[in-house]
Amino acid sequence: xxxxxxxxxxxxxKEGQNVTLSCEQNLNHDAMYWYRQDPGQGLRLIYYSQIVxxxxxxxxxxxxxxxxxxxESFPLTVTSxxxxxxxxxxxxxxxxxxxxxxxxxxxxxxxxx
Amino acid sequence: GQSLEQPSEVTAVEGAIVQINCTYxxxxxxxLSWYQQHDGGAPTFLSYNALDGLxxxxxxxxxxxxxxxxxxxxxxxxxxxxxxxxxxAVRLPSNSGNTPLVFGKGTRLSVIA
Numbered sequence: 432x433x434x435x436x437x438x439x440x441x442x443x444x445k446e447g448q449n450v451t452l453s454c455e456q457n458l459n460h461d462a463m464y465w466y467r468q469d470p471g472q473g474l475r476l477i478y479y480s481q482i483v484x485x486x487x488x489x490x491x492x493x494x495x496x497x498x499x500x501x502x503e504s505f506p507l508t509v510t511s512x513x514x515x516x517x518x519x520x521x522x523x524x525x526x527x528x529x530x531x532x533x534x535x536x537x538x539x540x541x542x543x544x
Numbered sequence: 545g546q547s548l549e550q551p552s553e554v555t556a557v558e559g560a561i562v563q564i565n566c567t568y569x570x571x572x573x574x575x576l577s578w579y580q581q582h583d584g585g586a587p588t589f590l591s592y593n594a595l596d597g598l599x600x601x602x603x604x605x606x607x608x609x610x611x612x613x614x615x616x617x618x619x620x621x622x623x624x625x626x627x628x629x630x631x632x633a634v635r636l637p638s639n640s641g642n643t644p645l646v647f648g649k650g651t652r653l654s655v656i657a
Contacts, residue, residue: 472650489644521587531577533589535588
């Protein structure tokens, strides 16, 4: 089955700690995205990547970092510089051209201890 | 710039019809998409309007009017399982492949008996 997976489902971060959220897709999609969702809010773009070894900042990139070493994988690191990291993080992927739909993973809920 | 406006909450009775509006201020976009998100879940694609007019998919229909900067999602024969948040989204033009979707803040639909 093709799809997009995220792990872990829940993640706890201590003060001053960096944590990494995993996102993997086997849909052969070129483009991948990371969104942050706060309670009762829409989706805000953190980073996106259209091709391996290249990525662009979204609207709220500060305190986050990403890498795109493989087409299938787009991990997100929440650094200690992100002072309010508690949120629901969603990864998505899409074809680069010609298809409108974005496919979302099940999400990771990050909580600060 | 771009912004999408949706009502924050809508309540409707089981079996009824409900319309969720989306108005936008953006200088150009490829089309209007709608996504559904149940509590704690991932957004899933519902519909896409590339052109003005009505698109129908089962109980759900979506409408776009570029001249009025307006679109809506119409849900018929409401069921309890339709209780969820609904997001409109647009993709802005680019010369270098798919750009990320810009999402509205979402409308929380509550279906009551």
